Amino acid sequence: MRYSALQVIKQGLTGNKGWTPAWREPEPKAEYDVIIIGAGGHGLATAYYLAKEHGITNVAVVEKGWLGSGNIGRNTTIIRSNYMLPGNEPFYELSMKLWEGLEQDFNYNAMISQRGILNLCHSDPQRDGFARRGNAMLMAGADAVLLDTDGVRKLCPDLDFDNARFPITGGLWQKRGGTVRHDAVAWGYARGADERGVDIIQNCEVTGMQISNGVCTGVETTRGKISAKKVAVCVAGSSSRVMSMAGMRLPIESHVLQAFVTEGLKPTIPGVVTFGAGHFYISQSDKGGLVFGGDIDGYNTYAQRGNLPTVEDVCEGGMAVMPNIGRARMLRMWGGVMDMSMDGTPFIDKTDIGGLYFNGGWCYGGFKATPASGWCYAHLLATGQPHETATQLRLDRFKRGRMIDEKGVGAQPNLH
């Protein structure tokens, strides 16, 4: 069923009895062309683009829990393409362009809102750094504006501009950045993939890989063995656990990132504001809640919850830059498990095992990358060649000395 305003009126006048489920609940078949492990945003996007762009529809997406139960449901919904390095920025700009056409493309309301993202700077050298980054963004076809203090003041008059330690001297503004209704992204991709014949098999945990003579021929699951010509792992957060079934060790550690939301308030934050110097970023949801977060907790964990010292650190950051939010009451806090890679950059690549592909290492930047991740992974699976924007997102880049370290902190995942 195609969703439209006309459809809403028609269904409304006929008692809303005509709506059908957005996807089927199929039993797994014995064999598929491609099995995607993980029905999160990236896995479902991969299935969608495999079917839509490459005509490969004999595809199963297997999922341990329910679809969209991982980090697509636990992030802070921000989209942006304000990276710098050549291996990264064209990829994230592809993602931004896909976001811009996504709702029309998959016929689903994902509430994409390009309300802008503002990175604050506090010193001349940091401003120089932002100028360099902004120019790198422009060269990759993205948009960027370097603002002075007055420019920031026009956007966000309530910031603490004269903070003694971090006076605000300007900012980097990407107008096309913004927020998206995160769950709807998973649902839209799931519906679009299912419509084209992809089987989304929920409550089906992969318990082993079938590998013989260096070739992966399928997976063992809690619902039986399923064979496949290609197995595509897409389980960021649990990548090391799943790839260990294939005997692989990854350049990844799992860490927890916390996020917070306050009670609903009247509009006060114009877009997304990041205060990198104080480990704090914030936006306001359409319901009015302030959605904010900071750094990862900093120790390896698979628990989807963090600890209180980080909560204190994030809230101190918020109070330093935005004292007017001090009386807002926090409603909820939660944590998601991140694949923290050794250079802060993800992987979309083949492995040394035939027929086994890997997508992961998204650190805390996976949500914004969802469309491009699916697009490039589908391209790799369908053609055997990496997409032109993802040629450097390789698993062996550390061995070759080709790391893509945006932050320049080296192989220390808890500092990215």
Add this chain to the structure above:
Amino acid sequence: MIINHPLLGPRDAAEFVYLGDASLINRPTSDSDNAAEKFYEYLYLRDNVAGEMRELWYHEQGDRSWLVVTRNTLTHEISNVELARDVARASGRDR
């Protein structure tokens, strides 16, 4: 999390800096065969276990000792804390 320091008693984990897997104690030597391969694995690859993990914590805001903490990455429960120095010596190193 509270880390029960062998010398100082229970301390808040916020006093510590985290490094990662305790196997980082065992740095390869540059004169071994395939040293480049060994250093690549040492520096970049991780077991990243879900469950009991031995890991290095540095007591930066305390006595500046390195500790080997055995902690469960699923529950955050800490079951054992040793001085990294003792662990390294027990494995045959001189310090």
